Amino acid sequence: MTYCVGLLLKDGLVMLADTRTNAGVDNVSTYSKTFVWEDPGERTIVLMTAGNLAITQSVVNLVSEGIPDPEDPHGPRATLANVPSLFEAARLVGRAIRQVHDYDAEAMRAQDTPFAASFLLGGQLKGRTMRLFQIYAAGNFISAAPDTPFLQIGEHKYGKPILDRALDYGETTLEDGVKLALLSMDSTVRSNLSVGFPLDLVLYRKDGLKIFRQVRIEDDNAYFQKISRQWSEALRDAYHVLPPPEWT
Amino acid sequence: MTYCVGLLLKDGLVMLADTRTNAGVDNVSTYSKTFVWEDPGERTIVLMTAGNLAITQSVVNLVSEGIPDPEDPHGPRATLANVPSLFEAARLVGRAIRQVHDYDAEAMRAQDTPFAASFLLGGQLKGRTMRLFQIYAAGNFISAAPDTPFLQIGEHKYGKPILDRALDYGETTLEDGVKLALLSMDSTVRSNLSVGFPLDLVLYRKDGLKIFRQVRIEDDNAYFQKISRQWSEALRDAYHVLPPPEWT
Numbered sequence: 001m002t003y004c005v006g007l008l009l010k011d012g013l014v015m016l017a018d019t020r021t022n023a024g025v026d027n028v029s030t031y032s033k034t035f036v037w038e039d040p041g042e043r044t045i046v047l048m049t050a051g052n053l054a055i056t057q058s059v060v061n062l063v064s065e066g067i068p069d070p071e072d073p074h075g076p077r078a079t080l081a082n083v084p085s086l087f088e089a090a091r092l093v094g095r096a097i098r099q100v101h102d103y104d105a106e107a108m109r110a111q112d113t114p115f116a117a118s119f120l121l122g123g124q125l126k127g128r129t130m131r132l133f134q135i136y137a138a139g140n141f142i143s144a145a146p147d148t149p150f151l152q153i154g155e156h157k158y159g160k161p162i163l164d165r166a167l168d169y170g171e172t173t174l175e176d177g178v179k180l181a182l183l184s185m186d187s188t189v190r191s192n193l194s195v196g197f198p199l200d201l202v203l204y205r206k207d208g209l210k211i212f213r214q215v216r217i218e219d220d221n222a223y224f225q226k227i228s229r230q231w232s233e234a235l236r237d238a239y240h241v242l243p244p245p246e247w248t
Numbered sequence: 249m250t251y252c253v254g255l256l257l258k259d260g261l262v263m264l265a266d267t268r269t270n271a272g273v274d275n276v277s278t279y280s281k282t283f284v285w286e287d288p289g290e291r292t293i294v295l296m297t298a299g300n301l302a303i304t305q306s307v308v309n310l311v312s313e314g315i316p317d318p319e320d321p322h323g324p325r326a327t328l329a330n331v332p333s334l335f336e337a338a339r340l341v342g343r344a345i346r347q348v349h350d351y352d353a354e355a356m357r358a359q360d361t362p363f364a365a366s367f368l369l370g371g372q373l374k375g376r377t378m379r380l381f382q383i384y385a386a387g388n389f390i391s392a393a394p395d396t397p398f399l400q401i402g403e404h405k406y407g408k409p410i411l412d413r414a415l416d417y418g419e420t421t422l423e424d425g426v427k428l429a430l431l432s433m434d435s436t437v438r439s440n441l442s443v444g445f446p447l448d449l450v451l452y453r454k455d456g457l458k459i460f461r462q463v464r465i466e467d468d469n470a471y472f473q474k475i476s477r478q479w480s481e482a483l484r485d486a487y488h489v490l491p492p493p494e495w496t
Contacts, residue, residue: 157405161435165480166487175496179487187409203496213495227490232413234489238482239414242475245426247461248451 001194002033002050002154005163005184006120007177008132008144010170012212013122013204014177016185017048020196034200035060037080040210044123045080045089046202050154051117051137052108055100059117062096070095086131090121094139101139118153123204130206146170158191159184174203179227182217186228199224249442250281250298250402253411253432254368255425256380256392258418260460261370261452262425264433265296268444282448283308285328288458292371293328293337294450298402299365299385300356303348307365310344318343334379338369342387349387366401371452378454394418406439407432422451427475430465434476447472 004017015034022028031053037045047063049056066077076082083089097117105115117137124130132144134151144151149169152160162183166172172180178201188195197219203212217224252265263282270276279301285293295311297304314325324330331337345365353363365385372378380392382399392399397417400408410432414420420428426449436443445467451460465472 157439158409160439161406161409162483162487164435164438166484175492176487178493178496179490182493183487187412190412191405191408201495215495223491223494230490231486234486235410235483236414238479238486239410239424239427239431241482242427242478243471244423245430246471247449247463248423248426 001192003156003159003185003188003192003195004033004048004050004120004153005156005159005181006048006122006132006134006144006151007163007167007172007181008122008130008146008149008151008169009172009174009177010206011174012206012208013046013130013132013202014174014181015046015048015120015122015202015204016181017200018185018189018195019198019200020194021053022194028196030198032200034202036202036211036214038210039081041126042209043081043125044204044208044210045086046122046204046211047080047093048120048153049117050119052113052115055097055104055115055117056119058100058104059093059096059119062099063092067092067096067099085125085128086121086123086133089123090133090135090141093119093121093135094141097135097137097139101137120151120153124207124209126209130204155188155192155195159188162187174205178203182224182227183231186224186231249440251400251404251407251433251436251440251443252281252296252298252368252402253398253400253404253407253429254296254370254380254382254392255411255415255420255429256370256378256394256397256399256417257420257422257425258454259422260454260456261294261378261380261450262422262429263294263296263368263370263450263452264429265448266433266437266443267446267448268442269301270442276444278446280448282450284450284459284462286458287329289374290457291329291373292452292456292458293334294370294452294459295328295341296368296401297365298367300361300363303345303352303363303365304367306348306352307341307344307367310347311340315340315344315347333373333376334369334371334381337371338381338383338389341367341369341383342389345383345385345387349385368399368401372455372457374457378452403436403440403443407436410435422453426451430472430475431479434472434479
């Protein structure tokens with residue numbers, strides 16, 4: 001399992017992924033699930049992946065090396081380094097997923113392995129709007145929007161309540177967005193063994209056209225430990241001061 | 249779907265269930281999933297159910313009307329009103345589930361309907377220890393304990409982080425337990441449409457040998473609305489005062 005979360009904020013994007021992969025509980029590895037295509041000043045595209053590692057690695061390969069453009073099959077191959085918009089980038093990832101599906105899904109089905117994969121895609125191209133997409137295993141996708149400013153893939157439930165309650169497209173700063181993404185991840189890591197450190201954090205400032213920060217956060221990271229501890233204390237303090245129930 | 253949570257605390261039990269059932273999104277009903285067998289001063293047994301309503305209603309029927317004791321098949325039927333301990337009560341529910349499985353599972357499988365049901369069982373008999381169990385669809389069960397003082401059935405993930413962080417068998421009072429169960433339910437109701445009001449809350453004080461309070465909480469309940477709002481505000485305040493990340 002995996003947990004990745006992307007926040008679309010007025011001032012930029014916060015994207016956070018864990019790095020744990022597992023086939024059963026006794027075959028656990030660390031793989032980065034975060035991929036960046038960047039041409040500073042021109043384009044910044046970030047892809048995060050969840051699901052079957054064989055599928056997601058094939059998809060990343062295809063969108064890096066390029067696949068034929070269906071409208072111009074003999075022209076140059078489309079890659080995330082040359083697509084003309086984030087929307088076309090999401091479509092390209094979707095086409096790559098469908099190509100992997102065509103190639104692998106039947107053999108996987110014969111082994112009772114579900115075709116499970118999902119992706120977060122965020123970024124901006126020069127002169128275009130900053131976007132954040134979630135792409136499904138069928139290759140179709142949805143976009144984050146001010147009303148729904150976060151998207152999650154993988155083990156998403158444990159980390160959702162804090163985002164539901166506290167995140168706001170217009171009011172949450174990039175700094176607070178980082179805190180919320182880390183708290184959402186912390187809730188998930190505590191509850192699901194298959195989500196684990198290190199974490200990959202990517203920050204993008206709107207119109208920056210380059211990654212503002214990309215950080216790998218290890219489990220002994222002092223800042224992460226500090227906010228995790230302070231948050232638990234704050235929650236305990238907060239529920240203590242709620243009014244007592246009328247029924248006790 | 250359903251969400252039920254039971255807390256085993258030093259001073260008693262807090263059990264909370266929603267009442268929504270649905271077959272698809274257009275066949276939504278309200279059913280109590282909370283059942284009590286009580287003989288004040290002698291026994292208090294509370295059962296909460298999740299899963300397929302046809303299964304859980306059959307199980308409740310069987311443990312109310314009684315099923316033959318396998319060690320004394322011609323003797324009096326065992327019911328939750330006459331079992332000699334909470335452990336035997338959990339076994340009885342398990343036997344009832346297996347009886348329903350024997351009767352219905354094959355026909356359900358032919359219709360691709362999974363045999364899904366789970367139960368929380370809590371209470372105390374005179375002179376015995378207060379217990380809280382979770383019973384699975386296979387009829388086997390586990391018990392809450394000081395190290396793991398809460399059990400959840402149904403849609404459990406959204407409401408788990410707050411309990412992981414704040415609940416403590418020895419330190420959480422019954423009053424704080426009610427707050428935490430309601431906050432856990434609030435996180436779930438916000439995230440999953442198939443979990444809904446009204447809620448059934450049951451409080452049992454250790455050695456009381458009768459229900460201390462049983463309350464139905466409607467969605468316009470002033471106390472629930474108040475703590476839900478205050479909690480959201482407290483969370484927002486709490487993450488604002490966390491130290492800023494070193495990377496922004």
